[in-house]
Amino acid sequence: MPRSHAPVVLVSEKLSDATLDVLGPDFVVRHCDGADRDALLDAVVDADALLIRSATKVDAEVLAAAGRLRIVARAGVGLDNVDVAAATDAGVLVVNAPTSNIVSAAEMAVGLLLATARNIAPANSALKDGEWARSRYAGVELAGKTVGVVGLGRIGALVAERLAAFRMKVVAYDPYVKPERATELGVELLDLDSLLETSDFVTVHLPKTPETIGLIGEEALRKVKPSVRIVNAARGGIVDETALALALKEGRVAGAGIDVFEFEPTVESPLFDFESVVVTPHLGASTSEAQEKAGVSVATSVRLAFAGEPVPDAVNGSSLADMGR
Numbered sequence: 001m002p003r004s005h006a007p008v009v010l011v012s013e014k015l016s017d018a019t020l021d022v023l024g025p026d027f028v029v030r031h032c033d034g035a036d037r038d039a040l041l042d043a044v045v046d047a048d049a050l051l052i053r054s055a056t057k058v059d060a061e062v063l064a065a066a067g068r069l070r071i072v073a074r075a076g077v078g079l080d081n082v083d084v085a086a087a088t089d090a091g092v093l094v095v096n097a098p099t100s101n102i103v104s105a106a107e108m109a110v111g112l113l114l115a116t117a118r119n120i121a122p123a124n125s126a127l128k129d130g131e132w133a134r135s136r137y138a139g140v141e142l143a144g145k146t147v148g149v150v151g152l153g154r155i156g157a158l159v160a161e162r163l164a165a166f167r168m169k170v171v172a173y174d175p176y177v178k179p180e181r182a183t184e185l186g187v188e189l190l191d192l193d194s195l196l197e198t199s200d201f202v203t204v205h206l207p208k209t210p211e212t213i214g215l216i217g218e219e220a221l222r223k224v225k226p227s228v229r230i231v232n233a234a235r236g237g238i239v240d241e242t243a244l245a246l247a248l249k250e251g252r253v254a255g256a257g258i259d260v261f262e263f264e265p266t267v268e269s270p271l272f273d274f275e276s277v278v279v280t281p282h283l284g285a286s287t288s289e290a291q292e293k294a295g296v297s298v299a300t301s302v303r304l305a306f307a308g309e310p311v312p313d314a315v316n317g318s319s320l321a322d323m324g325r
């Protein structure tokens with residue numbers, strides 16, 4: 001492809017160097033800050049492809065500004081920041097990298113769960129502040145406890161396998177999963193209420209959809225054991241932060257591990273008031289391995305698309321030709 005005719009790829013978030021290596025000289029790569037709305041709206045005007053992570057919101061306004069756009073490639077799993085229906089209407093192919101960061105996300109959830117069980121974060125802070133507080137930070141074991149996995153998809157299944165190795169009983173709620181899959185994983189499928197009533201830990205691995213927003217909210221949090229610890233490394237808003245803060249305050253929940261927030265980026269949440277809550281700034285996919293896989297995956301998809309080939313990870317068609325491009 002001669003450089004003067006090379007498609008313009010707009011990269012709106014930090015992606016791995018491997019992403020750019022895969023694109024190579026066949027593409028003109030430009031960068032902008034996808035979280036800066038005005039900068040994004042300006043830069044997208046002459047982009048043929050847009051490469052994003054979770055902080056760039058691709059909605060109808062961005063798609064309308066993007067006169068030449070043919071593909072949006074999400075270097076990760078969640079597509080809640082992309083209006084896929086509007087992209088389809090605009091003839092824009094949407095792809096993600098659905099397996100790139102699942103191991104990292106699962107390991108993060110297990111890490112948060114262990115951190116909440118053993119008070120690792122507050123004990124660390126207290127000791128560094130000069131306090132040797134052994135009795136204050138006594139915790140609980142995982143072995144013999146029940147963990148409820150809400151959403152038994154790719155990440156939920158990896159979490160289930162890992163927590164079974166800690167000798168936990170694993171139960172799950174996922175009305176869309178095949179019972180044979182649960183059996184294969186050694187997981188008992190339950191309805192949501194039974195999971196909430198019986199679990200010592202609850203870990204959420206759902207996509208953010210109108211159905212899942214607030215699923216773990218006031219009503220659900222009135223059904224849990226007071227000793228429960230809740231982990232959300234899926235999406236902010238699936239666990240309602242205000243309802244969780246109230247449940248913690250009233251002693252209806254013992255602790256939580258939270259990687260994702262309703263509004264991101266944020267430096268405020270009612271959950272920050274609780275020592276029993278460990279928080280991280282959406283780090284589930286932030287490992288060198290996951291970022292390399294995600295970047296290579298989306299760059300490969302972009303190459304395939306512009307070569308007129310089918311793109312296996314496309315979610316609203318299979319090639320640019322399918323989108324009338």
Ligand SMILES: NC(=O)c1ccc[n+]([C@@H]2O[C@H](COP(=O)([O-])OP(=O)(O)OC[C@H]3O[C@@H](n4cnc5c(N)ncnc54)[C@H](O)[C@@H]3O)[C@@H](O)[C@H]2O)c1
Binds near residue numbers: 176205212
């Ligand atoms: N913290 C992070 O950095 C990070 C990293 C990767 C993914 N994620 C999030 O994790 C989510 C899950 O990823 P995945 O790869 O496991 O997705 P997946 O599609 O493989 O699994 C999601 C599961 O949720 C189930 N589900 C959907 N709607 C449901 C509902 N209303 N009730 C119960 N179950 C429902 C589905 O049947 C599916 O089994 C992603 O959508 C993304 O938002 C976060």
Ligand SMILES: O=C(O)CC[C@@H](O)C(=O)O
Binds near residue numbers: 054055282
């Ligand atoms: O872009 C990120 O770093 C987060 C990705 C993660 O939340 C996902 O859904 O894949």
